[in-house]
Amino acid sequence: VTHPADLLSAEFDLLADDPQAPISAVDFDRALADGRRTVRTRRRRAGLSGVGAFALAALIAVPMLTAGNAAGPPGTAGGGTDPLSSYGEFGWLPTALTATMYDYGADDHMSITTAYDPSTVGTSDVSTMARLIVWTGVGTDPFAGNNVGTPSQIAILNGSPVEMYVTPSNVHQGVSGGIVKAEPCSTPDTRPAGQGGGSLADQGVTSYGLVSVVWRTASGGAASIDYQYVNQAAPDAADMLHMAETVVFGVTEVPLPLTISGLSAPLFSVQKGRYHDQYPDYLQLQFYEDGVMLQIYVDAPAEALCTTLPIQTASRTLDGLRFEVLIWNTQAVATADLTRFGTAAQILDDITSLGPDPANWTTSVIKP
């Protein structure tokens, strides 16, 4: 008598060997290209942490702040896809962290939620903040790479062990791998003049540090919380664990007040939320490929435009919202190649405003 499992195996073989199956559409070249881009993005993301974050902030965030248009930390989300989703939210935060910003990127199934202390925003290159990163897929999370070092502490979170890391003082490492910098430090800012406006000490930063906790979630993904603190004591382990154990996991689609058609540049990150009391409805989309960065801001018409450093800018007000397109040259791209996705004015023409009423906003922003 044939066992049902054997029958099922045979049937599966027949089903999978379907002679009427369409020709494979798997594209090896595209896998190579996308894979290379992801590797580049990861390297860039690693460079966005610690001192690297401050270096890139010199190129992007600080000029934006100087122009009065408060940019959040440079896009730390991975290459994103549309629609935009968040995979986790904070359930509890220290009382000082009242301004929340969301960075979205569906690529690699990762999202970032950052909560700031608004009183520290804009006063220096660094601010006090807690950043939650959620990876929903094994293989793309910090445990999959080689960047998680030897844990220095093991704590218990919801009954499961949590890896915590402590790095030596004055050594900054990539936080996405779950690195802890538990000791305050005072590090001279070595950026060239004009790319950050003096040392952190000159900006009033006497100490800052980073504490992280990283853990495997029940669904098989991973999460980490990085707490950066400026001019204050490090959070204790109990607070870090409480933040972690109260994280609410789940998919949240994020409606946005615009659609964009015909833009071939890959979406790199989206930041939405309240970053600073002065900018309660901040929205920034970043597109990036091979040194060309496009930024699209949506804000109130009364806010100052950023017009100083981008290669091209264009803006207009539609239905009570002001849309601003900026093109940046981040890697000395040849001038002629900077507009390969269109000029700022052309990109602006491809934007459709959905108005200020959230009821009309959409989660499907990027149109073919």
Next chain:
Amino acid sequence: MSMAPPGSESEYLEYVAAKVPWLRRVAFLLCQDWHRADDLVQSAITKLYVNWSRAAGVEHRDAYARTILVNCYLAEQRTSWWRRVLPRAEPDEQIADEVSAEPDPDLRLDLRAALAALPVGQRTALVLRFYCDLSVQETAELMSCSVGNIKSQTSRGMESLRRILDAEPELEPKGVRP
């Protein structure tokens, strides 16, 4: 035997060229739609490239690639992301349409429709156990759940298949689970 340097792009290309047909069949059994299977394999081999230096060092590279593929599938199921971005009908709906509009006595289509009607966990457990020939323990590790859970999913999946196939005339769209 590959002559490409371990961990190199050329070795990666040799590997995926040889293994994509197999990965595609596994993906099809998981999702019941050849187009979506291609999308899953595309995602999986892209992630495989990203982790290729690591994959090149593992003892069972096929298992590593299969794990990436299954995780891509399960992650998509969790987030339902694919439902929002694919411009075609959901595969289960397509199958249901085929079954209801033009009943096909062919057992393959029956099994395909019955598989599509299973919950994701049961379907994945059955495919891993009886197509990929994984043990209960291996399946549990791949799906990040307990051995008991896999035994239960497998048992219920087999029972559900039997029940659905026995009740073929009742296999209408309302009975097809997303």
